[in-house]
Amino acid sequence: MPFDGTGEAGPGPGAGPGPGAEAVAELVRGAQRGDALAMDELLGVLAPYVGRICGPIALQDGPDATQEALIVVFRGIGRLKEPAALFGWARAIAVREAIRWAERRRRRQTVPVERAEWDELPATTEEDPELASDIADVLRRLAPEHRAVLVLRHVEGLGEQEVAELLEVPVGTVRSRLFRARRSFRSGWG
Numbered sequence: 001m002p003f004d005g006t007g008e009a010g011p012g013p014g015a016g017p018g019p020g021a022e023a024v025a026e027l028v029r030g031a032q033r034g035d036a037l038a039m040d041e042l043l044g045v046l047a048p049y050v051g052r053i054c055g056p057i058a059l060q061d062g063p064d065a066t067q068e069a070l071i072v073v074f075r076g077i078g079r080l081k082e083p084a085a086l087f088g089w090a091r092a093i094a095v096r097e098a099i100r101w102a103e104r105r106r107r108r109q110t111v112p113v114e115r116a117e118w119d120e121l122p123a124t125t126e127e128d129p130e131l132a133s134d135i136a137d138v139l140r141r142l143a144p145e146h147r148a149v150l151v152l153r154h155v156e157g158l159g160e161q162e163v164a165e166l167l168e169v170p171v172g173t174v175r176s177r178l179f180r181a182r183r184s185f186r187s188g189w190g
Contacts, residue, residue: 019045021084028083039077042086043070049087050094056155057098057147058105059140065101069094091156092166095148102144138188146181149174 019027024045030038050069055062072093080089139147145167152163160178164171 024086025083028077028080028086031077032080039074042077043074046070046073046086046090050090053091053094053151053156054098054101056139056151057095057144058101059136059147061101061105062098065098066094068101069097072097095152095166099144099148102147106144134189138185141188142181142184146177146184149177150181150185153178 024042027038027042027045031042047066047070050073051062051066054065054069058065069090073090076093080086139150142150148167149163152158152166153160158166160171160174164174167174
């Protein structure tokens with residue numbers, strides 16, 4: 001299903017301060033016109049957001065997935081129909097790239113995965129590095145598609161329907177993945 005230019009206007013929960021929606025829309029329009037400075041600024045705005053999505057899904061490949069997602073954004077910015085939809089569009093790309101990188105690692109995995117690391121964890125773990133490490137260890141053991149639904153539902157705060165649309169799967173599939181992911185997370189936590 002190709003991107004139709006609809007989506008949310010902002011970077012979502014926990015994104016922190018940044019340029020306003022109109023400033024970001026102007027950067028998008030500038031990047032679409034070929035303005036290299038606008039694209040550079042736009043990538044600076046998007047990089048932390050995309051990294052926050054890719055990190056928990058792709059784990060140690062998070063930086064690579066983030067970079068790849070930003071390249072896809074850079075190459076496809078001209079196809080973005082509505083500048084206000086930037087963050088929703090970038091989120092879809094980030095999730096797709098993070099899952100692709102995680103699946104690639106899982107296929108070639110011959111030794112145990114080293115401890116997962118990423119730049120930004122949910123706010124509740126920032127004050128407690130031990131808790132962050134424990135969460136990362138449990139997440140590392142989940143399948144990429146399970147990490148993706150957990151991150152989108154519980155970190156990004158998307159509804160099941162939104163997750164289904166983003167992952168291009170039926171809502172029932174999202175619900176079953178959430179059920180399995182939560183069960184696996186609880187079992188790994190205990």
